[in-house]
């Protein structure tokens with residue numbers, strides 16, 4: 117290795133969470149991938165086309181937001197402090213029915229991508245209608261995204277039924293599948309919005325095309341009783357009977373799961389996405405994260421959409437997840453900082469089936485990484501950098517972000533997206549959305 121594209125010298129490098137931080141190390145990047153992580157002292161003989169010094173910073177893998185609805189950023193704060201049912205039925209669904217269209221999805225997803233990049237998120241798992249429009253937005257932003265192709269049985273402006281959803285989703289995948297920053301999965305919205313026949317089709321497509329399946333599982337307290345009344349079994353047992361579970365199955369929320377569900381998720385190596393802020397804000401409860409961890413179920417973190425959060429802040433989710441687990445279990449040792457940072461990085465990558473490409477800074481992996489400035493007096497002193505990242509700093513301290521080796525945030529400024537343009541798009545939609553319903 118004589119010349120590389122980029123050399124980053126940092127005060128701390130955290131290549132794999134939670135294995136700890138390396139002091140005064142360098143990350144070398146070539147062709148969009150990590151070429152090496154080594155002591156800065158040893159990197160001095162290596163020439164780099166670009167050389168950046170980060171003397172008070174931590175370099176770590178980009179965060180993965182394992183569950184969001186990017187386009188719903190346009191609905192941020194439009195109906196706060198309202199219970200789930202009236203929130204959906206009186207505020208969210210009527211507006212979606214009126215405005216749901218590719219340009220709405222594009223602009224909302226673009227705002228979401230900008231916010232996430234600014235907060236150190238390099239990859240998200242975005243579930244929403246018109247995934248082709250979202251793909252266009254993520255592609256413009258430079259961010260990595262898994263687009264969850266949505267499936268619901270009822271008619272929407274996107275499609276007439278589940279078959280229409282599958283058709284439209286798979287067509288979007290055909291258009292974008294060669295874009296290296298995009299990946300795809302199938303997303304039946306929830307067990308209660310998608311019947312057995314549609315679930316079975318989803319399972320067939322998922323196996324044929326080797327796509328993950330993700331769904332909102334047991335988010336609200338009454339979902340189990342409804343499932344038992346209608347199908348005679350709980351929702352997860354039903355999806356398991358339909359063949360949906362396995363290492364490619366992503367259970368989102370999983371708040372009201374019982375021990376049998378936890379055993380099933382563990383036995384079949386399923387993934388869980390924990391969305392603590394959304395769960396608290398909609399008063400849905402606290403997911404049994406430590407019980408899942410005890411069975412070695414891999415747990416990732418998600419912000420959910422900005423309509424129910426109201427920010428796409430994975431550092432914030434990590435901090436909250438840790439605090440919540442401590443209070444829920446009465447154990448201050450529950451979900452320590454390294455565990456939640458792993459949930460926000462490598463576990464997120466694993467949930468999306470991308471752990472061989474992203475989630476850690478290892479030779480050969482994609483150069484998706486972020487620099488966080490810990491040099492300010494307001495953050496001093498710093499005894500343990502991983503602990504600091506969770507309990508002291510916030511997403512505002514993220515200053516630089518690279519995806520595939522491309523700098524998409526440069527000293528706090530977006531390189532591909534224009535702030536005035538983003539604000540103009542937000543204003544355009546706000547004027548329309550606040551008049552409805």
Ligand SMILES: [Zn+2]
Nearest residue numbers: 185332420421
């Ligand atoms: Zn959601």
